[in-house]
Amino acid sequence: MTITRELAEYAAGLKSEAIPAEVTDRALALLTDLAGSAIRAAHDAESSPAILAMLERLGMTGEGPCSVFGMSRRFGAGAAALLNGAFGHSLDFDDTHADTSLHPSAPVVPAALAMAELTDASGPQMLAAIVVGFEVCCRIGMALDPTAHYARGFHPTATAGTFGAAAAAGRLLGLDAAAMESAFGVAASQASGSLQFLENGAWNKRYQVGEAAMKGLMAATLAAEGFHGSRDALEGRHGFFKGYSDGVVAERATAGLGTIWETMRIGVKPYPACRYTHAAVDGLLHLRQAHGWTAEEVSRISIGLHRNGIALVGAPLDEKRRARTIVEGQFSMPYAAAVALLRGGFGWDDYDLLGDAEAEALANRVNVWNDFSLEGLRHPFGATLKVEARGQTHELRIPDPSGEPDTFPDSQALAQKFTALTRPVSNSRDRDWLSRLGGLREAASVRQLMS
Structure with a gap:
């Protein structure tokens, strides 16, 4: 079985009850952490008005079913995924997976949230999709070898993150393994993200992560509509691994799949910087x-x-x-x-x-x-x-910065970070996000919980 197919079968077929409770709890903690950054960035990040204006000019800001952290209006799924991803990553205060040097929540959570609201999924269904998205993007990031991937000038959060977003969205769409593989095939054509922003302090890094969330959503939806995506998208002759790294260790993508949870290896940042x-x-x-x-x-x-x-x-x-x-x-x-x-x-x-x-x-x-x-x-x-x-x-x-899995902040510390970020810009809706997100474990409808 190819690596692409094995990951597709995992993403489509993993039963929610097979995910340990601590893993689901960690996914919820990471989602909440991202939400705090996104709420502040929606109001404060200097790049946010330009992104909103672009969507407005392109006619993508019409009323839809999906929430955006820090905004009272609702958007279509694609725009919501893009905004939540870009806002969530703009402060550079979002979580990090050390083995891959990527930020899993920023591309994965927005895709899962948008698709959960679009399909009226339950909270537990959305959290399971987030876990699947984390596992897929982190494992692909490990296979790429972050040092080699960086050396080629790529930004792994935006590249590998596109696959994680597709996996999360595809799961909520009920894709089977064949359709999930097609979604990965489309994701491989869309995965992008350049480090050139470092040369002049550009805003590309923020936007390209939001774009990864939106592209993953699009890839999964295309597959759900019967679109025929490329096979062996990761390890194929012209596949993602060949084009994006000179140091691929492909077996890292599937080693311990279903027993080792990379979600538990994601750390939270105490400072808003690299x-x-x-x-x-x-x-x-x-x-x-x-x-x-x-x-x-x-x-x-x-x-x-x-x-x-x-x-x-x-x-x-x-x-x-x-x-x-x-x-x-x-x-x-x-x-x-x-x-x-x-x-x-x-x-x-x-x-x-x-x-x-x-x-x-x-x-x-x-x-x-x-x-x-x-x-x-x-x-x-x-x-x-x-x-x-x-x-x-x-x-x-x-040896390791604070906030890594061995020193992962407790719920009180996470709430303090959330409040410190959101208090200067918060309205009643923003202040309610903490309790609202805490209800995801039992929510029968994400759409109703967020409305």
């Missing part, structure tokens, strides 16, 4: 609290990262030290370090330090280097620190 900055921020906050430093007392900071981290947040270093836009700040290790030392934390509102003279002076004292001791490890998100302050040198190694 995950490769987080371990260093954790370490700097720890040292700052332990020693009581002020920012001006820190004379030099040296941060060792995995090569993926260097590519995203550490090079070219002079440019990373001069972050001016939010996207540039989200992908700047020097900026994140400066915020941590100046503010004693790092939240969405700390992007007000962009262009601040004191923050930039501190960023100029940050050096980022490729720590080869972090290569070859299962997780690539660790960091090593050497900080010179008050005439002393302090060294620290942080």
Whole structure:
């Protein structure tokens, strides 16, 4: 059996009762975490008005059955999936799967939510579809090998995420294995996402993840209508694996399928920036609290990262030290370090330090280097620190950032993050989202719950 077919049979045939309760609970926690980011981004992200205006101009904003976090109006399924995906990813505060360096919820949850409302599915049906979508996109991401995928200039959340969105939507449409394979065939033609946004702090990263959610929805719907998609879309002669990576380990896509739950390996972000900055921020906050430093007392900071981290947040270093836009700040290790030392934390509102003279002076004292001791490890998100302050040198190694599965936040911490994000922009509908989403486990109708 081919890998594509095996994943298609899994996505179509996995029984909801075969999903452990802890896995379903984790899916709900991750959905809720994404919703908080999306609500804030709908109001605050500078890219959101342009996306809405584009949909308006193209006649895609007509009234429909589907919800968008942070908005009182309802949309057609495609527009809703695109908006929820783009909004959910815009703050770079959404979850991360360490083994793939991708953000599973942003493409998968919006596709599942839109299709659940479109088909009037139950809450448990939607949560099972989200789990299936997580498993598919994370496993495809592992098979790609994120380092090799990044080296080719691809953004795995948008590429592998398209397949996860198709799997989630296809399951809610009741696709059988053959139709699911067709959906994957269409998804392979649509999967896209470039890292070129790093060159000028562009908004592509946000949009291309929303587009992945919408494309997955479209791929599944085409298959449901009898569209004949390509076979062996992943491992075929001209398939996704061949075109998108030089380091494919195809068997990772199906190893432990149905017994090992990648959903449980998804972590939640404590800071609204690229995950490769987080371990260093954790370490700097720890040292700052332990020693009581002020920012001006820190004379030099040296941060060792995995090569993926260097590519995203550490090079070219002079440019990373001069972050001016939010996207540039989200992908700047020097900026994140400066915020941590100046503010004693790092939240969405700390992007007000962009262009601040004191923050930039501190960023100029940050050096980022490729720590080869972090290569070859299962997780690539660790960091090593050497900080010179008050005439002393302090060294620290942080193997994993906070929020990973071993330190996954409890429900109270997740609610605090949600509230901190949504309070500045919330209306009564937004404040109600936490309790509303908490009812998904028992909801007979997602559409009614969301209305």
